[in-house]
Amino acid sequence: MTSHPTAPELVCPAGSLRALKLAVDAGADAVYLGLKNATNARNFAGLNFDDAQVREGVAYAHARGRKVLMALNTYARADDPAPWYAAVDAAAALGADALIVADVAVMAYARRAHPALRLHLSVQASATTHEAIAFFREHYGIQRAVLPRVLTLSQVSQVLKHTGVEIEVFGFGSLCVMVEGRCALSSYATGQSPNNAGVCSPPSAVRWQEEPGGGVQARLAGILIDRYGADEPRGYPTLCKGRFDVAGQRDYAIEEPTSLNTLAILPELIRMGVRAVKIEGRQRSPAYVEQVTRVWRQAIDSAASAPARYRVEPRWTAELGHLAEGQQHTLGAYDRPWR
Amino acid sequence: MTTTTMDKDGRIAITVGPLLYYWPRDTLTSFYAEVAESPADTVVLGEVVCSRRHEMKLADWLALARDLAGAGKEVVLATQALVESDADLRVLRRIAEQGEFAVEASDVSAVHVLAGLGARFVLGPHINVYSRPALQEYVRFGAMRWVPPVELALAAVKSVNAGGALVPTEVFAYGRMPLAFSARCFTARHHRLNKDQCDFRCRDDADGLLLSTTDGTPFLVLNGIQTQSAAQQCLVRERDALVAAGATRVRLSPTSQRFTEAIGAFDRVLNGGHDAGAALALLDAISPPGGLANGFARGNPGIDWTRP
Numbered sequence: 052m053t054s055h056p057t058a059p060e061l062v063c064p065a066g067s068l069r070a071l072k073l074a075v076d077a078g079a080d081a082v083y084l085g086l087k088n089a090t091n092a093r094n095f096a097g098l099n100f101d102d103a104q105v106r107e108g109v110a111y112a113h114a115r116g117r118k119v120l121m122a123l124n125t126y127a128r129a130d131d132p133a134p135w136y137a138a139v140d141a142a143a144a145l146g147a148d149a150l151i152v153a154d155v156a157v158m159a160y161a162r163r164a165h166p167a168l169r170l171h172l173s174v175q176a177s178a179t180t181h182e183a184i185a186f187f188r189e190h191y192g193i194q195r196a197v198l199p200r201v202l203t204l205s206q207v208s209q210v211l212k213h214t215g216v217e218i219e220v221f222g223f224g225s226l227c228v229m230v231e232g233r234c235a236l237s238s239y240a241t242g243q244s245p246n247n248a249g250v251c252s253p254p255s256a257v258r259w260q261e262e263p264g265g266g267v268q269a270r271l272a273g274i275l276i277d278r279y280g281a282d283e284p285r286g287y288p289t290l291c292k293g294r295f296d297v298a299g300q301r302d303y304a305i306e307e308p309t310s311l312n313t314l315a316i317l318p319e320l321i322r323m324g325v326r327a328v329k330i331e332g333r334q335r336s337p338a339y340v341e342q343v344t345r346v347w348r349q350a351i352d353s354a355a356s357a358p359a360r361y362r363v364e365p366r367w368t369a370e371l372g373h374l375a376e377g378q379q380h381t382l383g384a385y386d387r388p389w390r
Numbered sequence: 391m392t393t394t395t396m397d398k399d400g401r402i403a404i405t406v407g408p409l410l411y412y413w414p415r416d417t418l419t420s421f422y423a424e425v426a427e428s429p430a431d432t433v434v435l436g437e438v439v440c441s442r443r444h445e446m447k448l449a450d451w452l453a454l455a456r457d458l459a460g461a462g463k464e465v466v467l468a469t470q471a472l473v474e475s476d477a478d479l480r481v482l483r484r485i486a487e488q489g490e491f492a493v494e495a496s497d498v499s500a501v502h503v504l505a506g507l508g509a510r511f512v513l514g515p516h517i518n519v520y521s522r523p524a525l526q527e528y529v530r531f532g533a534m535r536w537v538p539p540v541e542l543a544l545a546a547v548k549s550v551n552a553g554g555a556l557v558p559t560e561v562f563a564y565g566r567m568p569l570a571f572s573a574r575c576f577t578a579r580h581h582r583l584n585k586d587q588c589d590f591r592c593r594d595d596a597d598g599l600l601l602s603t604t605d606g607t608p609f610l611v612l613n614g615i616q617t618q619s620a621a622q623q624c625l626v627r628e629r630d631a632l633v634a635a636g637a638t639r640v641r642l643s644p645t646s647q648r649f650t651e652a653i654g655a656f657d658r659v660l661n662g663g664h665d666a667g668a669a670l671a672l673l674d675a676i677s678p679p680g681g682l683a684n685g686f687a688r689g690n691p692g693i694d695w696t697r698p
Contacts (some may be wrong), residue, residue, distance in 0.1 A: 059558075246541070296603070383573075
């Protein structure tokens with residue numbers, strides 16, 4: 052099913068062993084996961100893997116010819132970098148096929164302690180050019196880089212022309228409108244950010260406050276992120292997706308709650324030489340992961356085997372539409388309004 | 391190349407950070423003429439935020455740099471924080487190769503280019519260094535000074551410097567904090583314009599475009615592709631904590647109102663033995679909507695303001 056030489060690897064999220072197995076069964080080529088601590092960028096209660104679960108997940112994936120990637124993509128704490136080093140050791144010991152890393156301290160340790168361990172450069176390392184990727188390649192031997200969701204198609208193509216490193220791009224899921232790894236909005240409001248704690252707009256800081264008349268206020272660390280009328284659908288108060296006032300206009304001043312969906316440009320991504328497509332969403336349910344994986348498996352197989360005949364099937368769009376944040380899709384930086 | 395590796399004993403050097411807004415050229419020129427007369431030790435020049443801003447070309451920045459150097463300032467040229475296109479990379483190479491002034495690397499592309507030239511450089515605040523081993527890596531490639539990420543607490547800076555500073559540390563101590571970058575221009579988006587036809591509307595916002603919560607509380611500032619805090623970082627009362635953390639420099643980020651008075655206030659408190667009370671009253675009075683903040687320094691949400 053994944054044998055076509057030009058087909059990019061489908062890399063799917065797993066916040067649990069159940070999600071990992073469903074992703075593998077639905078056709079993921081690789082599944083990425085994190086440990087139950089601040090060493091990865093989805094450090095949420097009830098999510099992620101302990102050592103035994105990693106071992107079981109690796110065995111399950113390997114038995115079916117698939118890979119397991121371990122996300123170790125936050126920045127080691129100045130007062131206690133030990134958990135990050137321990138996570139590198141764990142990845143090697145538990146048989147992960149690659150580590151997804153962002154911090155040069157972690158990369159240097161991995162190179163020193165486990166030179167055979169394959170390293171992927173996390174999107175949290177914010178490498179937007181072939182020069183940045185070359186830095187991590189030359190000094191730490193990274194073999195793949197995940198591009199931030201900020202480049203246009205032609206910029207992705209330029210990176211591909213100038214690098215020998217495998218390139219992975221985001222295909223589907225929640226959209227960071229900010230350059231990943233360079234956003235301190237969440238820590239500005241709550242003290243916790245993707246870089247320092249592996250979280251953004253953490254649930255522990257969220258308060259829902261009823262208003263007279265049936266409306267509700269969504270607050271993050273006391274800051275009013277959005278206010279919904281009684282009949283309005285409510286979204287999670289991710290800081291950059293709230294409604295704010297700018298010069299008297301109340302609107303989604305930064306970004307609307309939409310999901311990234313690049314199905315429409317998949318053949319172009321493949322033609323350029325993108326080696327892997329990543330699905331966002333380790334915080335999502337196993338059922339979500341399974342559905343998204345199934346659609347993307349079909350899309351990649353279709354685009355790789357018969358690119359000329361490729362089209363986005365209406366049933367794919369319908370299925371993904373139900374799953375999208377705010378039930379809207381965008382091509383993000385690939386699209387005209389961003390330029 | 392003029393490079394200052396170590397800072398003078400005792401003095402907390404003052405760096406004027408890069409101008410993050412898009413000001414008309416005359417405004418910019420008179421601003422730096424005032425800075426030249428101020429007690430600032432170092433001035434960082436260059437366009438960090440947006441490649442479309444064109445009032446100042448590299449040659450103009452270099453001319454200004456020479457003027458400031460002539461006035462006794464150490465000058466550093468900063469690279470753009472978000473490097474995306476081949477054109478961005480060409481500009482970056484020209485800055486890296488000019489050889490006359492030290493360069494502040496604002497992203498890892500710049501680190502790679504500068505390291506390849508064997509240049510020594512300042513590690514800007516947008517490069518993620520959260521620990522001593524991370525800083526050690528960049529020092530290995532030529533970093534001669536570092537500005538920690540704005541969200542890094544002084545306690546963490548202290549951990550990085552424990553066992554002796556690897557290179558001088560410069561802490562972001564005044565001004566609206568650069569919190570995030572995007573491919574998307576939020577100023578243009580607010581005006582319902584595309585980025586490549588933005589009419590340079592950010593020129594209207596001398597200190598950025600204020601974003602408030604629905605209940606009217608100033609929260610953030612839109613500055614093109616950059617998002618800043620509405621609150622001004624203000625560490626004028628944190629002298630002891632800065633020294634304890636091993637900081638030997640502070641960075642003051644340009645604002646449009648009475649900025650050189652802010653430089654004077656910081657210098658008097660950090661280096662003149664003055665009480666911080668009067669300085670704080672001044673900084674409070676000249677700050678734009680959003681008030682003051684020192685939360686990040688104390689390991690709290692960055693928006694917090696605790697009177698020491």
